[in-house]
Amino acid sequence: MAHASNADNGMQVTSACKDTRDWRQRTGAVPRFRPARAAIRDVATLVLVGVVSFIAGCAKAPMVDMSGVAITLAPGPEDADAAGDVDTVAASIYVTGLPSTQVAALRATGLTEAQWANLLRVTVVMEDGAGDTDLPPVLGSHAVGEDDSLRFTPLFPFDAGRSYAVRLDPNRLPGHDAAAAEAMDTLEAMVALPRPDIQPTTVVERIYPSGDRVPENQLKLYLHFSAPMSHVDGLAYLRLLDRRGREVEAPFLPFGLDFWDRDHLRYTVFFDPGRIKQGLELNELLGRSLQAGETYTLVVDPAWPDAAGNPLQAPFEKRFSVGPADTSPLDHTTWRLRVPAGGSTQRLVVSFPEPLDHALMRRAIGVETDAGESVPGEVETGNWETRWMMTPARPWVPGAYALVASTIVEDLAGNQIGTPFEISALDPTGNAVSARAGPAGAPASHGTLDDTVRIPFDIR
Amino acid sequence: MPYRTLCSLCVVGLSLFVLAPAHTLSAAEGPTLIAGGPLAFGPDNVLFIADNGAAKIVALELGAEGAGATPGTLDVPGIDRKIAALLGTDPSEIQINDLAVNPVSHNAFLSVSRGRGANATPVLLRVDGAGTIDVVSLSGVTYTELALPNAPASNPSARRNPRSSSVTDMSFVDDQLFIAGLSSEEFSSKLRAVEYPFASINSGTSVEIWHAAHGRFETHSPVYTFVPYEIGGEQNRIAGYLCTPLVKFPVSALQPGAKVMGTTIAELGSGNRPIDMVVYEKDGADYLLMSNTSHGVMKIPTSDFDTQPGLSEPVGGGDTAGVTFETIPQLTGIEQLDLLDDERIVVIARSDAGQANLELRALP
Numbered sequence: 001m002a003h004a005s006n007a008d009n010g011m012q013v014t015s016a017c018k019d020t021r022d023w024r025q026r027t028g029a030v031p032r033f034r035p036a037r038a039a040i041r042d043v044a045t046l047v048l049v050g051v052v053s054f055i056a057g058c059a060k061a062p063m064v065d066m067s068g069v070a071i072t073l074a075p076g077p078e079d080a081d082a083a084g085d086v087d088t089v090a091a092s093i094y095v096t097g098l099p100s101t102q103v104a105a106l107r108a109t110g111l112t113e114a115q116w117a118n119l120l121r122v123t124v125v126m127e128d129g130a131g132d133t134d135l136p137p138v139l140g141s142h143a144v145g146e147d148d149s150l151r152f153t154p155l156f157p158f159d160a161g162r163s164y165a166v167r168l169d170p171n172r173l174p175g176h177d178a179a180a181a182e183a184m185d186t187l188e189a190m191v192a193l194p195r196p197d198i199q200p201t202t203v204v205e206r207i208y209p210s211g212d213r214v215p216e217n218q219l220k221l222y223l224h225f226s227a228p229m230s231h232v233d234g235l236a237y238l239r240l241l242d243r244r245g246r247e248v249e250a251p252f253l254p255f256g257l258d259f260w261d262r263d264h265l266r267y268t269v270f271f272d273p274g275r276i277k278q279g280l281e282l283n284e285l286l287g288r289s290l291q292a293g294e295t296y297t298l299v300v301d302p303a304w305p306d307a308a309g310n311p312l313q314a315p316f317e318k319r320f321s322v323g324p325a326d327t328s329p330l331d332h333t334t335w336r337l338r339v340p341a342g343g344s345t346q347r348l349v350v351s352f353p354e355p356l357d358h359a360l361m362r363r364a365i366g367v368e369t370d371a372g373e374s375v376p377g378e379v380e381t382g383n384w385e386t387r388w389m390m391t392p393a394r395p396w397v398p399g400a401y402a403l404v405a406s407t408i409v410e411d412l413a414g415n416q417i418g419t420p421f422e423i424s425a426l427d428p429t430g431n432a433v434s435a436r437a438g439p440a441g442a443p444a445s446h447g448t449l450d451d452t453v454r455i456p457f458d459i460r
Numbered sequence: 461m462p463y464r465t466l467c468s469l470c471v472v473g474l475s476l477f478v479l480a481p482a483h484t485l486s487a488a489e490g491p492t493l494i495a496g497g498p499l500a501f502g503p504d505n506v507l508f509i510a511d512n513g514a515a516k517i518v519a520l521e522l523g524a525e526g527a528g529a530t531p532g533t534l535d536v537p538g539i540d541r542k543i544a545a546l547l548g549t550d551p552s553e554i555q556i557n558d559l560a561v562n563p564v565s566h567n568a569f570l571s572v573s574r575g576r577g578a579n580a581t582p583v584l585l586r587v588d589g590a591g592t593i594d595v596v597s598l599s600g601v602t603y604t605e606l607a608l609p610n611a612p613a614s615n616p617s618a619r620r621n622p623r624s625s626s627v628t629d630m631s632f633v634d635d636q637l638f639i640a641g642l643s644s645e646e647f648s649s650k651l652r653a654v655e656y657p658f659a660s661i662n663s664g665t666s667v668e669i670w671h672a673a674h675g676r677f678e679t680h681s682p683v684y685t686f687v688p689y690e691i692g693g694e695q696n697r698i699a700g701y702l703c704t705p706l707v708k709f710p711v712s713a714l715q716p717g718a719k720v721m722g723t724t725i726a727e728l729g730s731g732n733r734p735i736d737m738v739v740y741e742k743d744g745a746d747y748l749l750m751s752n753t754s755h756g757v758m759k760i761p762t763s764d765f766d767t768q769p770g771l772s773e774p775v776g777g778g779d780t781a782g783v784t785f786e787t788i789p790q791l792t793g794i795e796q797l798d799l800l801d802d803e804r805i806v807v808i809a810r811s812d813a814g815q816a817n818l819e820l821r822a823l824p
Contacts, residue, residue, distance in 0.1 A: 159553070254731065268645065
């Protein structure tokens with residue numbers, strides 16, 4: 001086995017031969033990238049790591065001179081996009097050093113994709129190392145370059161850090177009569193794009209509710225990350241410990257893949273409603289996940305991969321205590337407004353007697369003029385989500401306004417405006433529930449999208 | 461007596477929901493998908509694919525891409541490894557999001573994600589009657605798009621483009637595409653209906669459903685799968701909810717502004733998420749076949765769907781109630797399921813060793 005380094009163009013080559021001889025004695029030195037290509041590519045970002053070997057019969061006399069053949073993985077020189085953005089160019093596998101007569105024959109023949117795949121076959125190396133011999137080759141396109149190289153470009157870009165096996169079978173070259181000639185050696189190589197240095201930078205920035213006390217029937221938690229995360233079930237990276245450090249059994253809704261926001265910056269953890277709701281089987285068997293009077297710690301495993309595949313920079317913990325269950329519907333008549341002065345850009349401040357759900361209070365509370373037009377502004381929440389504040393985009397114009405809240409606004413236990421998370425009212429038939437248990441004047445329907453409550457106020 | 465069942469009746473609230481105008485496109489480069497999710501076939505070789513990354517539904521007029529070289533579908537053992545090999549990655553990077561059988565070619569179509577991070581790419585695959593797996597080329601495919609409405613927002617400045625919901629299932633019947641979704645902010649369901657072709661209509665119906673437990677408690681729950689089914693001459697939707705009520709509600713009642721009472725006709729057990737449902741006929745009777753994450757595949761006769769009273773009383777001695785069902789012991793590890801023809805289903809079955817196999821199974 002031999003190792004070589006070609007540091008002047010950023011390319012590294014590691015080679016090996018199952019034969020006792022250095023493979024370079026048979027195939028010649030590894031060809032350098034052409035200077036023109038090196039000039040337009042940041043080759044250092046696409047370092048080649050190749051392991052080239054012969055699989056059998058290395059002593060046989062070849063019919064085709066393969067002494068100068070090399071297999072490399074490199075950025076494509078001709079495929080820059082219209083804007084010339086070379087960063088978007090996918091890496092390709094190149095075979096260089098084939099005799100020009102063979103290359104000319106290849107050009108003239110025009111192989112089918114199936115014939116190409118027999119000549120130059122690229123397969124992925126599975127992480128479990130299982131040697132599936134019947135796995136199909138990687139999908140992609142083959143071509144003969146103007147520089148006489150053979151090129152394989154995958155349909156989907158090669159994964160960084162993943163190994164790919166390349167097999168060149170010269171017996172499949174056009175014009176080669178395999179029946180009449182002695183079989184030639186198959187040239188094999190392992191190539192891989194380098195895995196970027198792992199520099200974990202993503203952290204859990206905050207968790208909502210931001211307070212340190214929640215009701216026993218807390219419905220959900222929001223984890224906000226500093227950078228996009230990968231699309232995985234986050235529950236595998238979360239543990240809930242009681243004050244003695246014992247792990248709480250199955251506290252969360254056990255289906256956690258669907259609860260990412262679009263940007264994968266926020267992950268929602270639902271406590272298992274089957275344990276929250278009174279009378280359900282899980283509630284009967286296990287009780288609620290959280291018990292009043294107890295203290296818990298949510299532990300976030302730093303192995304949770306971000307979108308780049310890197311772990312979190314650090315573990316994260318949030319400690320909180322638990323109070324009694326909250327089964328009352330939200331009552332918007334208890335909300336208090338601090339109204340700013342006309343002509344100012346002071347904040348409108350709304351205070352609530354209890355913390356609200358962070359996502360919903362940001363999304364589903366706003367301000368309208370008496371003409372029904374939304375008033376734009378910057379919304380903040382504060383005081384552990386007991387305060388909603390809006391700084392208007394333009395100075396307040398004196399007049400009549402209303403704070404408008406969708407009835408989907410919830411408290412920490414999922415109780416909505418006028419509707420508790422668990423409804424205990426019965427309809428006249430005794431077997432269905434459609435009435436609200438909320439305050440008089442609340443909308444008759446249950447949290448439908450059009451339902452809002454309005455709290456009028458005047459700007460003077 | 462301990463209360464062991466989850467629900468009794470469902471109430472269906474209804475409101476008009478304005479969907480964004482559809483765009484009809486026939487671009488040479490084909491549609492752009494961010495995250496391919498559930499699939500549903502419509503008429504004339506049209507395949508609907510939900511893009512949960514872009515909050516839209518794309519209707520692909522598949523044309524020649526609707527059929528591989530061989531009609532039908534053939535078993536593909538280790539399909540996760542084969543897909544990974546074709547796409548040049550590891551099976552751990554492959555996620556099969558949905559399976560749908562083309563009713564014309566009877567090829568199986570798979571909505572797959574390649575990668576789980578920033579480079580995640582949606583891929584549409586087709587498996588034909590020879591077991592050949594092809595990537596469906598979307599370049600040059602004529603398509604229309606329907607933007608799903610934003611989550612309701614009273615404050616337009618707070619989050620200008622809130623995308624907190626994702627589509628869990630779709631079904632096409634009588635010129636309408638029904639779309640079920642869930643939210644990462646509200647523990648509830650949304651059911652939307654929109655006519656197809658999209659270009660002819662720009663509004664739909666939004667339905668919010670919740671269920672009650674033993675006549676005393678009612679709350680929200682996400683719907684994960686549903687099928688259209690006619691009960692007593694009336695079109696209904698049969699919906700499977702998390703943990704796991706089975707609910708019927710008549711489509712005729714789903715009118716804007718109406719309030720509709722849905723009926724929970726079965727309680728199928730806790731700690732479970734329904735995956736897929738199909739309806740089929742065997743020996744003169746109709747059955748609902750329902751796959752689940754924890755409770756296997758259930759065969760449910762539909763004969764009592766009409767007469768089963770809504771569950772309203774506590775159920776003791778077990779966590780199931782309502783219409784009867786049997787669990788099919790031969791169908792285990794089922795992660796995806798769709799009808800192939802009158803006698804068979806196509807499934808993605810995960811073996812004990814963790815391998816995903818595409819298999820044809822006889823309808824039980």
